[in-house]
Amino acid sequence: MGTFVRSLSPSAQVGLLFVCLFGLLALASIGLLLWSLRDDDDASDQLHSQRQRLLEDLRSLLRSSWLMAIVFWVAWALGDGMATLLFALVSFLILREFISLSPTRRGDHRSLLLAFFVILPFQYALVWTRQFDLFTVFIPVYAFLGVAVVSAFGNDPQRFLERNAKLQWGIMVCVYGMSHVPALMMLDAPRLAGREAFLVFFLVLVVQTCMLVQHLTARGQARPAVPGISTGFGWRSWGWGLLAGGLLGAALAGLTPFKPIMALLMAVVACVAGSLGHLVMKAIKRDRGVTNWGSASRSVTGASGLLDRTDALCFAAPVFFHAVRWSLQS
8 A cells, every 4th residue: 555655646645645534524424424313312401412512512623624624625726826825815714703803993994904905915925935034024023013003003092002912913813823824835845845735734634633632532521721711621631632643643754754753743843832722712712702703693704613613723833834844954
């Protein structure tokens, strides 16, 4: 089997990987459907309620996995330019979700136009042209200053710091973080010529596995670490998630330019960033008074809940990107 895979062209190897991924997702979907059809009339109301919540959680995770798989397949199939455009659209939608649940004033209109129609496209233009040195500092340095200056010219000092901090935070997560995903596909990595998409697969699979294992092992835990923010985050469940993501990373070392031990470390780094970033976004949602970014009671965007499905990736992608780039240059 290994000889057969190695005999394939790089594009055929990536295509085979997509076939395997979609096959696993299809099997998981069928298994979840069969489980949902099981008769539990003899169960108590409490057990029935717990089962329904578990089913809904698993359905949500499965929908997220399908969404990510389809997005990455389309991105790979369309080529680097269209992939960059696709992820720019995703950034636009999740930034719109973030901003729509954060109060703005008339004096913020110029800053919002700057964020959506100047900063976002310019950041992705830097990705497309592979200007990685400027790409990594454009938003944290120049965009942060530019947003504050433009907002100051709005002549509205009321809650100026809070309003600008919210917009800058949204740009950092939704644009800067997400833009590192297509950037991974454009790195010049040894032994990955024509297969740079494997790095994206590696990142998404280990982070999603970490989040899934953490979620499943957190059920029923008596002492969550931060109950005011998340009842599903505990040190034990977090450790199991990191262990699962790290071991999967070592098993997928062949998809990367790293040996198994280094691949394990890279996976753990990505999982730490993704899981803790997800926790931070939960804290922001609690502050906004919503349970998800596409809350039915405050549905304001056309891509309901898209940020819920990508928040861990937005935090993991830049950390993983810079770790990979540093290791390739050392």
